[in-house]
Amino acid sequence: MTIHAGPEFSREHARSDDATVARLLLEEAKDYVGTGAKATAVYHWEYSQPTNPHDEPFVYVEGPPPLVFCGDAYAGPKVEGAVTSGLAAAGKLLESAPRP
Ligand SMILES: Cc1cc2nc3c(=O)[nH]c(=O)nc-3n(C[C@H](O)[C@H](O)[C@H](O)COP(=O)(O)OP(=O)(O)OC[C@H]3O[C@@H](n4cnc5c(N)ncnc54)[C@H](O)[C@@H]3O)c2cc1C
Numbered sequence: 001m002t003i004h005a006g007p008e009f010s011r012e013h014a015r016s017d018d019a020t021v022a023r024l025l026l027e028e029a030k031d032y033v034g035t036g037a038k039a040t041a042v043y044h045w046e047y048s049q050p051t052n053p054h055d056e057p058f059v060y061v062e063g064p065p066p067l068v069f070c071g072d073a074y075a076g077p078k079v080e081g082a083v084t085s086g087l088a089a090a091g092k093l094l095e096s097a098p099r100p
Pocket of ligand 1: 047048049070071072073077078079080
């Protein structure tokens with residue numbers, strides 16, 4: 001059984017110890033899962049969601065060398081957004097690469 005905490009709870013308990021986090025989450029979920037958990041494991045994903053998403057698929061900074069910023073903060077905060085952004089950024093790099 002996996003319980004995902006939301007952004008508010010996660011921010012509030014980013015530095016709380018695992019036992020406290022497990023106890024609080026199980027308490028919240030007890031109406032759905034009961035109270036019989038025998039073992040727990042807590043994972044903290046520190047950068048799980050972009051907090052300041054951009055509308056553009058990437059940001060390009062003229063070089064040399066050129067810099068391209070891309071990822072799930074640019075084209076939607078999911079795997080699909082990360083892939084779309086990465087492909088767009090790669091296209092931009094190829095387009096701006098010097099031709100032999
Ligand atoms: C628990 C969880 C569940 C999720 N479930 C889903 C789901 O079901 N469906 C979905 O679509 N999305 C899901 N996501 C979101 C999805 O994982 C992300 O949107 C996606 O992985 C973002 O890809 P990315 O390449 O932009 O960034 P990341 O995958 O975060 O890649 C960034 C990389 O940069 C590296 N890095 C960071 N800092 C540095 C540095 N200073 N120097 C060198 N390397 C560095 C990191 O180690 C990492 O490898 C989930 C995320 C989490 C945390």
